[in-house]
Amino acid sequence: MKIAVFPGDGIGPEVTAQALRVLDALPLQVSLLEGDVGGIAYKRHGHPLPDETLVAANEADAILFGAVGDFDCDNLERHLRPEQAILGLRRELNLFANLRPAKVFEGLEHTSALKPEIAGAIDLLIVRELNGDVYFGEKGMRTTDAGLRQGYDIMSYDESEVRRIAVAGFEAAQKRRGRLCSVDKANVLETSQLWRDVVIETHADFPDVELTHMYVDNAAMQLVKNPGQFDVVVTGNLFGDILSDQASMCVGSIGLLASASLGERKTDYGTFGLYEPIHGSAPDIAGKGIANPMATVLSLAELLRHSLGQEELAKRVENAVAKTLADGIRGGDLGGDSNCAEIGDAILTRL
Numbered sequence: 414m415k416i417a418v419f420p421g422d423g424i425g426p427e428v429t430a431q432a433l434r435v436l437d438a439l440p441l442q443v444s445l446l447e448g449d450v451g452g453i454a455y456k457r458h459g460h461p462l463p464d465e466t467l468v469a470a471n472e473a474d475a476i477l478f479g480a481v482g483d484f485d486c487d488n489l490e491r492h493l494r495p496e497q498a499i500l501g502l503r504r505e506l507n508l509f510a511n512l513r514p515a516k517v518f519e520g521l522e523h524t525s526a527l528k529p530e531i532a533g534a535i536d537l538l539i540v541r542e543l544n545g546d547v548y549f550g551e552k553g554m555r556t557t558d559a560g561l562r563q564g565y566d567i568m569s570y571d572e573s574e575v576r577r578i579a580v581a582g583f584e585a586a587q588k589r590r591g592r593l594c595s596v597d598k599a600n601v602l603e604t605s606q607l608w609r610d611v612v613i614e615t616h617a618d619f620p621d622v623e624l625t626h627m628y629v630d631n632a633a634m635q636l637v638k639n640p641g642q643f644d645v646v647v648t649g650n651l652f653g654d655i656l657s658d659q660a661s662m663c664v665g666s667i668g669l670l671a672s673a674s675l676g677e678r679k680t681d682y683g684t685f686g687l688y689e690p691i692h693g694s695a696p697d698i699a700g701k702g703i704a705n706p707m708a709t710v711l712s713l714a715e716l717l718r719h720s721l722g723q724e725e726l727a728k729r730v731e732n733a734v735a736k737t738l739a740d741g742i743r744g745g746d747l748g749g750d751s752n753c754a755e756i757g758d759a760i761l762t763r764l
């Protein structure tokens with residue numbers, strides 16, 4: 414079993430290090446392939462996603478990714494910016510389905526930004542499309558006839574892109590509580606009208622799943638008002654990006670939300686995928702050793718589950734995180750005072 418490890422920038426290396434300690438403690442023979450991504454890769458190799466990193470990605474059964482983003486690089490041409498590393502990996506590796514589970518851990522109802530009785534009901538999965546939408550459309554800067562600078566980013570989906578993520582959403586709902594809510598903006602956007610039409614067509618193959626539709630503005634509101642109503646939410650790249658950060662605060666912290674990015678490629682053990690916390694490089698706390706590594710440790714659990722076929726080990730890691738939280742060990746993001754390494758220690762002793 415081969416895992417490519419791309420720690421990246423900011424808190425990426427700090428949180429990845431704790432996940433690797435957990436991996437090392439498990440009864441599993443794996444070899445690690447290391448690679449640079451993001452700002453650090455640009456500084457070392459002149460590109461945020463160097464060829465050697467892509468080679469390692471293709472050789473591996475799974476990728477554990479930290480985060481990218483470095484303010485030093487924000488004035489580079491867009492194709493050289495750190496974020497292009499994660500966008501490039503998602504696209505190059507055809508990882509179109511991004512699963513972002515959000516569930517309140519026992520004992521954390523009071524750390525949510527919501528009232529405890531509302532937060533306690535959260536157990537949802539956001540299935541975010543990851544290879545299309547406005548992130549990958551034609552973009553640029555131009556000058557209008559009036560001589561004004563104008564930026565543009567084209568939003569589009571073709572029906573095959575919508576169908577495959579709709580299938581991922583319906584399949585996820587079948588494995589959970591059987592309810593799928595498709596989130597779009599079909600009252601305004603043609604892209605979303607196609608999205609809705611194709612999701613409805615695809616529903617014919619999944620009659621056992623209850624399908625509803627919601628406009629994204631309402632979904633943002635409902636996520637705060639009554640998040641317990643959601644089982645699986647399927648949505649586009651941009652809406653899913655925003656709603657999942659919002660869901661993280663409903664749960665308690667962005668330092669808790671893991672993700673799995675999957676495509677169709679199979680490995681000897683499961684489905685090839687990339688696993689990363691939903692947060693970024695957090696430059697405001699980078700280097701201080703205070704980031705919460707739980708989202709990355711939980712991403713490792715998803716890696717064990719989907720790419721290595723190790724469901725029992727995945728549960729063991731998730732239970733160790735849950736026990737750590739139940740025992741009151743928390744980082745600053747959750748109002749506690751444990752640092753990144755101490756949280757790693759606590760998870761290890763509960764493994």
Ligand SMILES: NC(=O)C1=CN([C@@H]2O[C@H](COP(=O)(O)OP(=O)(O)OC[C@H]3O[C@@H](n4cnc5c(N)ncnc54)[C@H](O)[C@@H]3O)[C@@H](O)[C@H]2O)C=CC1
Nearest residue numbers: 480481482483499667668692693694695697698704705746
């Ligand atoms: N997949 C990726 O690699 C992503 C990269 N980014 C990049 O990261 C950089 C920073 O972006 P921001 O908008 O600030 O988002 P961010 O997610 O990095 O941070 C937002 C806020 O959450 C806090 N935070 C994030 N993760 C945390 C953790 N594990 N423990 C405790 N606190 C945590 C940060 O300190 C900050 O206050 C940018 O360059 C952005 O482009 C942003 C999102 C995803």
Ligand SMILES: CC(C)CC(=O)C(=O)O
Nearest residue numbers: 496499500654691692693
């Ligand atoms: C940094 C972006 C490329 C993506 C992002 O915010 C995310 O995937 O959550």
Ligand SMILES: [Mg+2]
Nearest residue numbers: 654655658691
């Ligand atoms: Mg995001």
